[in-house]
Amino acid sequence: GENVEQHPSTLSVQEGDSAVIKCTYSDSASNYFPWYKQELGKGPQLIIDIRSNVGEKKDQRIAVTLNKTAKHFSLHITETQPEDSAVYFCAASISGTASKLTFGTGTRLQVTL
Amino acid sequence: DAGVTQSPTHLIKTRGQQVTLRCSPKSGHDTVSWYQQALGQGPQFIFQYYEEEERQRGNFPDRFSGHQFPNYSSELNVNALLLGDSALYLCASSFWGIQETQYFGPGTRLLVL
Secondary structure: OOOEEEEOOEEEEEOOOOEEEEEEEOOOOOOEEEEEEEOOOOOOEEEEEEEOOOOEEEEOOEEEEEEOOOOEEEEEEOOOOHHHOEEEEEEEEOOOOOOOOEEOOOEEEEEEO | OOOOEEEOOEEEEOOOOOEEEEEEOOOOOOEEEEEEEOOOOOOEEEEEEEOOEEEEEOOOOOOEEEEEOOOOOEEEEEOOOOHHHOEEEEEEEEOHHHOOOOEEOOOEEEEEO
16 A cells, blocks of 8 residues: 655754655555645644646645655745644545545644744 | 534543544535544544445454445444544545545544543
8 A cells, every 4th residue: 555754753944944844655656645734733734735747836835846756745835934833744645536645644843933 | 614523522431432423524525534643643544435335444443434424424433442542533525526635624532541
């Protein structure tokens, strides 16, 4: 089955700096890669996703890149703000019938003032 | 437009007991997936329901069972609770045509003593 690895497990940046979180996946059939943000005591919130037919996607301060050949994808957050502090999870899935998400182990991002 | 709702928010049970958790999907969604999130880990897929049938199942024992109702809401049942079942149980809803794009509820935190 699919296996998703995520690094780093913790990341501390100063406000205004950029943050990068990286994930690798094992199943070459995976073609959908969402990123979730989970704040304390809440469920994961979908913040951005990318499909295998594109290499990069941006939404304001966040962007995701995908390298299908290397089977890795990354989340980039620019101009970080204290409210970006949370746990971020990457996931992989095969789109189509009965899709299930396989998650990475999470990255705790702390944005300091 | 209501998002995914889950009840109860918290639950305390003792070993050997049974528990039922409930989920109402986002408006317009017809598919419900359940995930278990242990402390400090990423969510793990339990199973997915569509048209009142279990469509896919993760690596969980038969103690875990579910149901989907005609209004698309769903229940997760866990029998013979073990201490290791203590976790955050997350419900995710999606539209069957794009089931990989899943939106999570706030979760039910289950503590087994």
